[in-house]
Amino acid sequence: MLKALSLFQPIRSTSLKIPESTVTLSGMDTLTAIRERRSIKHYDAGHRMPDAEVRKLLELTMQAPTAFNIQHWRFVVVQNPEIRKQIRTVAWDQAQVTDASLLVVLCANKDAWKEDPARYWKNAPKEVQDILLPAIGQYYKDRPEVQQDECMRSCGLAGATLMLAAKAMGYDSCPMDGFDFEQVGKIIQLPENHVISFMVAIGKGTEKAWPKPGQLSYGEVVKTDRF
Numbered sequence: 611m612l613k614a615l616s617l618f619q620p621i622r623s624t625s626l627k628i629p630e631s632t633v634t635l636s637g638m639d640t641l642t643a644i645r646e647r648r649s650i651k652h653y654d655a656g657h658r659m660p661d662a663e664v665r666k667l668l669e670l671t672m673q674a675p676t677a678f679n680i681q682h683w684r685f686v687v688v689q690n691p692e693i694r695k696q697i698r699t700v701a702w703d704q705a706q707v708t709d710a711s712l713l714v715v716l717c718a719n720k721d722a723w724k725e726d727p728a729r730y731w732k733n734a735p736k737e738v739q740d741i742l743l744p745a746i747g748q749y750y751k752d753r754p755e756v757q758q759d760e761c762m763r764s765c766g767l768a769g770a771t772l773m774l775a776a777k778a779m780g781y782d783s784c785p786m787d788g789f790d791f792e793q794v795g796k797i798i799q800l801p802e803n804h805v806i807s808f809m810v811a812i813g814k815g816t817e818k819a820w821p822k823p824g825q826l827s828y829g830e831v832v833k834t835d836r837f
């Protein structure tokens with residue numbers, strides 16, 4: 611493990627070519643989006659998000675970081691109203707499941723680390739690939755807990771990116787884990803080696819969130835150096 615981690619050092623100093631994004635950027639600034647994002651539960655059920663915006667939102671979400679760049683998230687955008695209804699029945703009958711413009715189920719592939727990992731580094735210099743590719747296998751092989759935890763870490767980061775991007779584009783959102791994971795897995799035909807992390811509803815909110823109900827103090831949350 612230590613050997614694998616020490617391999618990061620030379621990679622940091624290597625300049626990689628950054629591919630151009632297909633996303634056209636405009637919208638609210640980041641700090642405002644962070645401050646104004648709230649979990650919104652009621653949506654304009656008649657609103658349809660244009661396909662180009664759906665694409666832009668998901669492309670932005672795909673900019674979220676993943677360890678070793680394995681990009682193991684898989685985002686199931688549930689468009690079919692019948693499937694939305696089925697999910698709502700196993701999601702505590704929460705209205706946002708059917709009424710939001712988009713419902714995204716954030717899933718991840720536990721085996722992505724071994725599924726042709728060369729593609730995750732194909733544009734990197736060869737010396738970088740030679741170090742990174744074996745390190746990926748060393749890090750995840752025979753470590754199911756790490757594989758599972760990594761799925762949750764990556765989906766958490768992607769979900770936050772998705773919600774902030776949505777806010778910046780003028781949409782509200784609600785993260786959700788109030789549902790039966792097994793049933794939702796069956797409904798979306800989740801492959802056996804994938805896991806669901808949570809769902810995010812996105813759309814035009816019709817009711818404001820109540821004021822923050824109980825924000826903890828800075829001192830309780832933020833520690834200096836150690837607990």
Ligand SMILES: Cc1cc2nc3c(=O)[nH]c(=O)nc-3n(C[C@H](O)[C@H](O)[C@H](O)COP(=O)(O)O)c2cc1C
Nearest residue numbers: 647648649650651704784785786787788789808819
């Ligand atoms: C992982 C996760 C799961 C959540 N599940 C639900 C849910 O099922 N239904 C819901 O109405 N809100 C859900 N929430 C929203 C939280 O209640 C909300 O984020 C929290 O009260 C803070 O409010 P804010 O997001 O407006 O700042 C969830 C939030 C997170 C992060």
